[in-house]
Amino acid sequence: MSTTISKTAVDTSNFRSPSFYYRSAREGMRDFLTEADIERRGDVLLPAFIGWSSREGSGVFDPVRECGFGAEFYDLGATLAADVSSIESKLSAGSVAVVVVIHYFGRTDPSIAAIRRLCDQHGAILIEDLAHGFFTSFQGGDAGSQGHVRLYSLHKMFPLNSGGMAVYESDQLVSGQTSTAPEMAERVLSYNWQAIARKRRAVFLTIASRLAALPEKDQLFEMMWSQLDEVDVPQTLPVRILGGNRDAIYEALNAQGYGMVSLYHTLIREIGESDQxxxxxxxxxxxxxxxxxxxxxxxxxKGLVDAFQACLHSVAV
Ligand SMILES: Cc1ncc(COP(=O)(O)O)c(C=O)c1O
Structure with missing residues (x-):
């Protein structure tokens, strides 16, 4: 009599997404670009908002350059959502082999599923950059479920000095990739992800509601996101300064002990010097x-938002 239901799971391919652990996301990206069997060695298409700093370089762009790939850039809207028509026209031109979509600050790119369909139509590989989206990708939305490759920066989301992860949709793109920091799996599995996600959302919503009540909103600053989607877990809360000197506000708040972040204060030269x-x-x-x-x-x-409000007025344009 043949068994129709085994006592335990034995199929090693069922629901498997091969994963590799590194000291950083960029190391995972480099391993992918070096080792994966990318059939068509074309350009890498990236979003036109990529930061650079003298201390860190560019975590997104450096691996592309170092691995000898050509780079092209697509447009983004005011909320940093990918412009699908811009991606489509670049794919149609025929020289793009890899498309990178960044879920900025943990917000799911609303078009990620449509971009995957486009990539499939054009035979391109989709990389989801979830450097800011580790927790978002476990909330049940589209982020983290569409890319052939999903890249995570663990040290940005957990209290770790280093850590990156690459998860592949299947074994198809896996050949010689190797973890350089396998111990990261143990470190990350030692935290309660759901509790962290809940806390991050609660902090975001508390800051956002205080900011929304300020009379300076839409005069001296504006929110970049009108709401926090249920499937998103933020890395930070971005706002756009309309009046006042952003760098001076950043310095003043940090001097008062409020750890404001300025991730994308300078863009890579390839974008920064382009009028486009x-x-x-x-x-x-x-x-x-x-x-x-x-x-x-x-x-x-409350103290943070009060200090921010005061800075909007005290800091010269
Ligand atoms: C969107 C994005 N992707 C990737 C990276 C690279 O992350 P890591 O520092 O882990 O290499 C960064 C930061 O540098 C980033 O902001």
Missing amino acids: FASMNELSRRIINFPVHQDVDLEAI
Whole structure:
């Protein structure tokens, strides 16, 4: 008599997404670009909002350059959502082999599923950059479920000095990839992801509701996202400074002990020097991010928002 239901699961391919662990997301990207069997060695298509700093370089762009790939850039809207028609026209031109979509600050790109369909039509590989989206990708939405490759920066979301992860949709793109930091799996599995996600959302919503009540909203600053979608877990809360000097506001708040973040204060030269992406350059001069991580004390948020409000007036344009 043949068994129709085994006592335990034995199919090693069922629901499997091969994963590799690194010291950083960029190391995972480099391993993919070096080792994967990318059939058509064309260009890598990236979003036109990629930061650079003298200390860190560019975590997104450096691996592309170092691995000898050509780079092209597509447009983004004011909320940093990918412009699908811009991606489509680049894919139609025929030289793109890999498309990178960044879920900025943990917000699911609304078109990620449509972009995957386009990539499939054109035979391109989709990389989802979830450097900011580790927790978002476990909330049941589209983020983290569409890319052939999904890249995570663990040290950005957990209290770790280093850590990156690459998860592949299947074994098809896996050949010689190797983990350089397998211990990251143990570190990350030692945290309660659901509790962290809940806390990050609670911090975000508390800061957002205080900001929304400020009379300076839409005069001296504006929110970049009108709401926090249920499937999203933020990395930070981005706002756009309309009046006042963003760098001075950043310095003043950090001097008061409020860990404001300025991730994309400078864009890589390839974008920064292009007139085509003037709106992204403008955004990089105005954006500032509030911390919403799991250690933020909800009681300290009133002080943070009061200090921000005061800075909007005290800091010269
Ligand atoms: C969107 C995005 N992707 C990837 C990276 C690279 O992350 P890591 O520092 O883990 O290499 C960064 C940060 O540098 C980032 O902001």
